[in-house]
Amino acid sequence: MAIPQSFIQELLARVDVVEVVGRYVQLKKGGANFMGLCPFHGEKSPSFSVSPAKQFFHCFGCGKNGNAIGFLMEHAGMTFIEAVKDLAQNIGMQVPEDDASPQDRARAAEQRQKQATLTDVLEKAGEAYRKHLRNSPKAIEYFKGRGLSGQVAKDFGLGYAPEGWRSLASVFPDYQDPLLAESGLVIVNQEDGEEEKRYDRFRDRVMFPIRNVKGECIGFGGRVLGEGTPKYLNSPETPVFSKGRELYGLFEARNALRDMGYVLVTEGYMDVVALAQLGFPNAVATLGTACTTDHVQKLFRFTDSVVFSFDGDGAGRRAARKALDGALPYATDVRSVKFLFLPPEHDPDSYIREFGKEAFAHCVTEAMPLSRFLIEVAREGCDLHTAEGRAHMASNAKPMWMALPDGALKRQLLSEIAELADLGNHELQDLWMPAPAAAAPARPGEFKKSSKFKPREPYAPKAYKRGTRLIPQGRADHAARVLLSHMDLWEDLSTEDHNLLCELAPPHGPLFVWLDQQHHEHGNQAWGALREGLREHESEDLALRVMASAFTLLLDDEGNPMPESLTPEQQRKEAGLELRGILNKILFESLDVQMKEAIAEAAADPTAMQRYKALFERRKQLGLIPQKLAESHD
Ligand SMILES: [Zn+2]
Numbered sequence: 001m002a003i004p005q006s007f008i009q010e011l012l013a014r015v016d017v018v019e020v021v022g023r024y025v026q027l028k029k030g031g032a033n034f035m036g037l038c039p040f041h042g043e044k045s046p047s048f049s050v051s052p053a054k055q056f057f058h059c060f061g062c063g064k065n066g067n068a069i070g071f072l073m074e075h076a077g078m079t080f081i082e083a084v085k086d087l088a089q090n091i092g093m094q095v096p097e098d099d100a101s102p103q104d105r106a107r108a109a110e111q112r113q114k115q116a117t118l119t120d121v122l123e124k125a126g127e128a129y130r131k132h133l134r135n136s137p138k139a140i141e142y143f144k145g146r147g148l149s150g151q152v153a154k155d156f157g158l159g160y161a162p163e164g165w166r167s168l169a170s171v172f173p174d175y176q177d178p179l180l181a182e183s184g185l186v187i188v189n190q191e192d193g194e195e196e197k198r199y200d201r202f203r204d205r206v207m208f209p210i211r212n213v214k215g216e217c218i219g220f221g222g223r224v225l226g227e228g229t230p231k232y233l234n235s236p237e238t239p240v241f242s243k244g245r246e247l248y249g250l251f252e253a254r255n256a257l258r259d260m261g262y263v264l265v266t267e268g269y270m271d272v273v274a275l276a277q278l279g280f281p282n283a284v285a286t287l288g289t290a291c292t293t294d295h296v297q298k299l300f301r302f303t304d305s306v307v308f309s310f311d312g313d314g315a316g317r318r319a320a321r322k323a324l325d326g327a328l329p330y331a332t333d334v335r336s337v338k339f340l341f342l343p344p345e346h347d348p349d350s351y352i353r354e355f356g357k358e359a360f361a362h363c364v365t366e367a368m369p370l371s372r373f374l375i376e377v378a379r380e381g382c383d384l385h386t387a388e389g390r391a392h393m394a395s396n397a398k399p400m401w402m403a404l405p406d407g408a409l410k411r412q413l414l415s416e417i418a419e420l421a422d423l424g425n426h427e428l429q430d431l432w433m434p435a436p437a438a439a440a441p442a443r444p445g446e447f448k449k450s451s452k453f454k455p456r457e458p459y460a461p462k463a464y465k466r467g468t469r470l471i472p473q474g475r476a477d478h479a480a481r482v483l484l485s486h487m488d489l490w491e492d493l494s495t496e497d498h499n500l501l502c503e504l505a506p507p508h509g510p511l512f513v514w515l516d517q518q519h520h521e522h523g524n525q526a527w528g529a530l531r532e533g534l535r536e537h538e539s540e541d542l543a544l545r546v547m548a549s550a551f552t553l554l555l556d557d558e559g560n561p562m563p564e565s566l567t568p569e570q571q572r573k574e575a576g577l578e579l580r581g582i583l584n585k586i587l588f589e590s591l592d593v594q595m596k597e598a599i600a601e602a603a604a605d606p607t608a609m610q611r612y613k614a615l616f617e618r619r620k621q622l623g624l625i626p627q628k629l630a631e632s633h634d
Pocket residue numbers: 038039040041048059060061062063064
């Protein structure tokens with residue numbers, strides 16, 4: 001689904017990043033900005049700043065920054081679309097959905113309403129389960145027996161579903177409510193000719209609420225107390241719960257993932273909770289299914305490093321193989337995927353209890369890299385001493401290798417597989433990638449550039465020519481930074497200033513042309529909204545680079561952050577003076593260049609001398625010409 005750019009900018013103009021961030025982070029006003037403890041890295045004194053004027057957040061500790069959409073993506077793990085929808089919903093804007101008929105839209109609205117209702121129902125059940133836990137000595141005994149503290153039980157919202165067929169009837173007065181069945185809490189059974197039976201799905205089980213990345217309860221896992229079957233029981237698939245996409249513990253782990261630098265993917269919810277208790281709060285688990293590409297993609301939104309932990313038995317091995325398939329398409333060169341196999345008799349919980357936290361951490365460091373596991377899987381059952389065995393190994397490796405994204409890892413693996421297959425690199429490549437595809441495997445950087453750079457006809461109310469004017473980069477950067485921070489200053493500039501900036505050589509000139517267009521189309525916008533509009537623009541990288549230094553943190557004598565002392569009005573005034581200063585310098589330099597050109601042309605072109613004089617006058621007006629030089633020309 002494509003959301004029109006203009007809608008996104010409109011949305012960002014209406015939401016307040018301070019309010020959005022404030023939902024998750026406690027912020028304190030200090031001068032023009034708000035400060036708080038950074039949610040992306042651990043810290044004791046605040047270096048996380050949110051600017052209402054720029055509609056942007058910036059951490060001076062870890063460098064994370066972005067607008068309201070970026071914050072929800074980074075912190076709450078939403079996709080771009082999810083973040084846009086979340087913001088729009090909060091301020092009552094309707095996200096335009098392309099090609100959606102009114103019926104489709106009504107259905108989508110109904111669907112959203114239903115989802116909200118279902119999570120409410122599940123949340124209410126979760127509360128009841130928590131209450132029951134307090135009154136159930138045997139459930140408490142079970143958790144205590146697994147070494148869990150009250151705090152961890154609380155963090156994960158653990159509970160207990162009591163015995164009895166209709167315990168939930170005391171929580172939901174209308175036990176016939178279809179929502180109870182739709183949320184998976186109640187089972188409706190009707191056999192031919194018999195009366196319909198309704199009863200609680202979870203009975204006499206310790207309960208693990210499953211939360212989505214927003215922290216909403218979307219389902220439950222229940223473990224039987226004692227010997228009943230099945231041992232583990234999950235909520236069924238519902239409009240809010242999809243096993244192939246959700247990961248248990250991700251909401252609870254999301255901050256730890258940043259602190260620890262990696263995520264540990266385990267086999268079950270008890271592993272996750274036990275690991276949190278033992279000092280590894282960065283664990284998650286799939287919910288009774290193999291790890292899918294959706295799971296992996298979700299994890300890579302929170303961290304660049306994934307460690308899959310499996311029991312060393314056959315089942316663990318098969319699960320690892322599936323996880324490998326899920327991870328291959330995302331194994332880019334900047335990410336790390338590893339596979340940790342514990343001894344067959346251990347799970348992470350028992351391993352740490354027997355050998356200690358350090359030993360387990362060591363296992364994680366030493367875990368098998370994806371490349372090695374891929375080779376192991378490929379050569380399994382192949383006798384590499386025979387040509388047949390080597391060919392078989394290569395054919396096993398091919399689909400896995402093909403699934404990898406382009407990059408250095410993929411190329412190295414090709415060499416490795418070729419060597420094992422006793423083939424030359426090129427032979428194997430020819431075999432796997434017939435000529436055209438293999439002809440020019442672009443380096444990732446090159447590839448990205450060419451696919452991203454789409455020269456488009458700029459909207460040009462004043463018909464700017466594509467600029468060639470070069471000026472010192474630092475100066476052009478400076479002007480860009482001031483104008484992207486205070487777009488309203490654009491109105492104060494003269495046409496001469498506008499032309500000067502818009503006709504600078506790329507990437508600066510096109511950035512100012514774009515800003516001029518934005519000004520016509522949307523009026524003044526904060527940097528947070530401009531940033532969104534710049535996506536895929538040829539000057540996007542430039543804008544991000546100059547804006548990275550637009551945030552400053554004042555420190556007092558003890559190195560503690562000091563509140564910004566200028567009011568927004570004062571800041572704007574300062575910025576205006578700053579911009580004038582830069583523009584005068586740029587003008588001056590540009591006049592200088594033009595004057596030199598005019599002199600050079602004067603011999604052949606009689607009008608060149610006149611042009612020179614006009615330029616000289618203009619330069620004098622600017623008052624920037626050293627007095628002596630001016631006199632000598634008079
Ligand atoms: Zn930070």
